[in-house]
Amino acid sequence: MIAERIENDFINFRFPEEEGFRYGFNLYALINEGSVLLIDSGFRTQAKAVKNYLEKQGLKLTHVLLTHFHPDHVNGLLALDANLTVMGSPEYRKTLAKEIQQTVSPVTFSETFNFGNYELSFTKAPGHSACSILIDINGKYLHVGDNLMSRYDGKALVPWVEFDQLGNHISSLELLNKMNRDRLILGHGPELKGKEIIEQAIDDRLCYLKKILKTNGKCSWEEAISGSSCTYTGREFFEQLKPVSTD
Ligand SMILES: [Fe+2]
Secondary structure (H helix, E strand, C coil), X not given: CEEEEEECCEEEEEECCCCCCCCCEEEEEEEECCEEEEECCCCHHHHHHXXXXXXXXXXXXXXXXXXXXXXXXXXXXXHCCCCCEXXXXXXXXXXXXXXXXXXXXXXXXXXXXXXXXEEEEEEECCCCCCCCEEEEECCXXXXXXXXXXXXXXXXXXXXXXXXXXXXHHHHHHHHHHHHCCCEEECCCCCCEECHHHHHHHHHHHHHHHHHHHHCCCCCCHHHXXXXXXXXXXXXXXXXXXXXXXXX
């Protein structure tokens, strides 16, 4: 695990790919005096490593804010205290697959949430999951969850999405494009910096998703990734992406 202080009271915990995994993980910590709000919890291994690190620094984990409730973001809660404040989309029940000990406090999209020097606001971004949200941090950083995914080394991953959510994923990426941000942080992969790089990364994903939607999932992998500027990985995400049978 690498712990990098982006700011004095803002840490990025990075975990490279483990064997059998397509991607590594990012967990982010905001510090308010002795308390910590963690964005995403990874799996238990990652959550435990972060908790130990924080404890050694004399910090106490008090809040976990989830970009969405897929297992690789939420299962870390199983290794954390039951009385943590857990926050996330009001739609979390559509995705949460495991029983967790903590109670979820839904975020509101009309109000900000303050934690120390940080003001957070939230935007719905369904597609990758029904409960995906974008998290604005002081107007400076935008955490996009898994709306854009890459490997630890930055190589682009094709979006993971279920077929009936293609339209939602496209809409959320189009919204993200309109937000015209210059620093995006991700659940998987390095930060994206600079408007041109960000616009290209979004356009590449849109190109891929729109091709699949337009052909009703009947295009080949080669057709799906053609026209994108990046070299994609994650072909198995494409292979899993099949229209829901109506038979
Ligand atoms: Fe993820």
